[in-house]
Amino acid sequence: MNSMNKPAYAAICTHSPTKPVLIFVSSRRQTRLTALDLIQFAASDEHPRQFLHMPEEALQMILSQVTDHNLRHTLQFGIGLHHAGLNDKDRSLVEELFGNNKIQVLVCTSTLAWGVNLPAHLVIIKGTEYYDGKAKRYVDSPITDILQMMGRAGRPQFDQHGKAVILVHEPKKSFYKKFLYEPFPVESSLREQLHDHMNAEIVSGTIRHMQDAVHYLTWTYLFRRLMVNPAYYGLDDKEPEILNSYLSRLVQSTFEDLEDSGCIKINDGCVESMMLGSIASQYYLSYMTVSMFASNIGPDTSLEVFLHVLSGASEYDEFPVRHNEERYNEALSEKVPYMVDKNRLDDPHVKANLLLQVELPITDYVTDLKSVLDQSIRIIQAMVDICANSGWLSSTFTCMHLLQMVMQGLWFDETSCLWMLPCMTSDLVESLRRRGISNLQQLVDCSKRVLQGIIGSSSVSWINQDLQHFPRIQVKLKLRKSDKDDEKSSILNIKLEKTNSKQKNSRAFAPRFPKVKDEAWWLVLGNVATSELYALKRISFSDHLITNMKLPSSLPTFQGLKLFLVSDCYLGFDREYSIEELI
Template sequence: MIGIVSTGVAFHHAGLDSSDRHTIETSFLNGQINVICCTSTLAVGVNLPCHLVVIKNTVSWQDGGCKEYADLEMMQMLGRAGRPQFDDSAIGVILTRKERVAHYEKLVSGSDPLESCLHLNLIDHLNAEIGLGTVTDVESAIRWLRGTFFFVRLQRNPTYYKLKEGGNRADEEELLRQICEKDLELLQENDLVTPEPPFKSTELGDAMARYYVKFETMKLFLSLPPKAKMSEILSVIAQADEFRDIRLKPGEKSLYKEINKANGIKFPIKTDINLSAHKITLLIQSELGAVELPSGEQFHKHRLSFQQDKSLVFSHINRIIRCIIDCQLAHGDSVSARHALELSRSLGAKAWDDSVLQLKQIDQIGIVAVRKFASAGITNMEQLEAAEPIRIETILSRNPPFGMKLLARVAEFPKPRVSLKELGKDIKPGKTPQVKFRADIGFVNEKTPLYFQKRQVYVCFLAEISDGRIIDFRRFQ
């Protein structure tokens, strides 16, 4: 980098240190650098207007192969050309294969119309419309589909949707019927809607719509074995279709092999790490186990992408785990539901629930402070709350009144309580014994915590019997 910057040229990609990237961006805006050779990441999120944009090749490596950039990505990159404060015109150059020239000429001129992709993920929308009561049978599904942009484009450009040129109304009707019947059958096969019309969503279908989960992801959740372990639940989360854009990139394999060896990884991968799902599992566990990026120059270049991928995973993960919980409740599987609830607590706290890392939920307690508390024998919230202010200050090498302020924050941490009372029982020979209980649920906090860390507090109550069946479940605030 140092050798070429002096010529007014620099390069920019995700492997660079964030400070180096910032320096390059600032230098370009200031006019100290005239040319930047970069990856497509610079086209997103960073405002660097320029006079000339050259896109060299229109494909990128995706899902194990070279794929064409989406039209919106191309327009985003071309949109960097133009500096209103300096120019009244700009230049965009696209270098592509000969067979793609006509496509990009239409794209740039605005003569290439936008096409619908509703038919590619119609099943997700059909499930939601059945839940809303809009679609109750094949005929109502066709009527609903006729009111969409997909139907407008189907009439205007039938060949794009694999309908023969010059097809008549009957052909359109038949295509719509085939699409709807196929997807409705898939929803029925997976117990997401009722078997016969008028169709209604099952509990599973409601969960899929409620949490905006994709159909392919939902099939994974439904494939979980009875009494699923936490590791099995984590495995299906990592395979979710919502994470399809997160790939194990070239050069990352050694990084995740090192992470897999860390103490904070509760469920290490026992096979060769070569799948995107392996990477996602380790991204999740690295956050819950406070695993730091391995030292070494070969790993340092992956720091930014590691944080970005982890952030993307956690932007989806809470709704995904809640969907899994609701699926297991619908199946009446208390063991799987309990394990999913325990994992949900860890994901919400971004720390393994049964580890000393739970202390990180308190403001001003980071990983260094957690280690100091652990060395002093304080490994959970109860022990921290029972500690004297002066002891806390001694452990963390802080001055008063740090200990008092920290304990005040610990006092705000939600501490639920539950008590059970037998109200009566009916045990007769030849009949199933019946026992009535009353569960009293509340908080031991002086004041009921409605919010913690700016998030609303809610409680899940699960009652089960020893054979793994659910007696009762409530989720309330």
């Protein structure tokens, strides 16, 4: 890659000596190395600041606002950096400088081509390969990415034409010349994703028989391309019999894989969805993910195992692991509460596990953590449903607590609940512990007068203000017999009401979580002594809610039966109510 920096500088001098230039590179590290080489080449030509187009006073004012030290250095020479490792403020500043032609050159990763509208007179694509952490080697960039990058060449209202330079290894030169000057057909990728599509259609009831699936495929783009370009899909001919045989084999193998994973059941050509298939469809998860869950989760699964199962989901298969990143991962592995396999530090799933466990030491991982957390919520919710459908009370609670920890960015221990308050300090935590308060629920339930007596009048106002972010819920329960004559079961009526004066919306307070999320709760019927779960209901409400749950009629007595109210985002807000006391 570094050998392309000199040709890139020459291309700038030849095709765009004074107009804006975008240089696309394969990684964040390459943005820095490329910019430094361009600075060196410009200095060799005795024009080190030829790409800078603003006075020194304005430059110094801008540099004082930049937090990334590499960006601060390159901006002095009119060269900007743009990648996901920069914070939002630095990225916005660079975009503004380049858009206003204050800096002439912007070195960036391919994400800029898709996300931000910053055209330039000249676009240089420095290499057509990137490091694939999953394959552990360099692979070709998608053609669509190359086209998108080239499309940034030419500024409307400023240029009559734009220029694009692709720097590529000699063996691939003829391929890209053919690609640039001749149209390429768009082929279908449905085969690689067919299992999850089929599973979703089976769950929805669109496909009930194997022949329904074959008919379904005839309406897809895959079928259109089979008739036009059968050789691409491994067929010698496009006769109807051959196409029908191919589709039948494709459906058969797909159904067999889904059945082996426990997502569907096949009986005499008829197909029906199973619990795992429904959960995969509901949470948009891969069939392989839910199958892996079923194999690794049991009645008393520990938090450590749940973390490994979560990070092992197929949804993290494409999680980016960059070249030589394993040394950062090794440093992270020394700080985590639960060990990871140190022989697989370049594995996407191991990296996801590490990011879920530690506070980040490097800026580059901030965006990666957002990506991990973004996927984690629906994956954990699916694990909760699998545990609940299996009747495992202990594992269900552990999984729910894992979701709470992910939402708050805190480990679940005796004092972690107090740290959900932004104003909390170590001294205040110790003071509260001495007075027997170890969780936030106790503080929320305290009156202002009691709170003032505990922590003093000087601190009570701002702590009370922070406490308004959290819900204070009043629960009323009533047990009644079923209205149906043929049923002997009992119905539990549940009334929930938020009594906060200000907290009347359902927005969750989770400042460490990168996305906005609404509060939700689980109502769980179970017996702790036997670790059995009988029913689960997911609810959400803004100020009040009335609902009910049917109690299991098979139970000879309600002894030990409890209703649990569990938050999906707050630590230490779980409540339990004895059903036996309602009789």
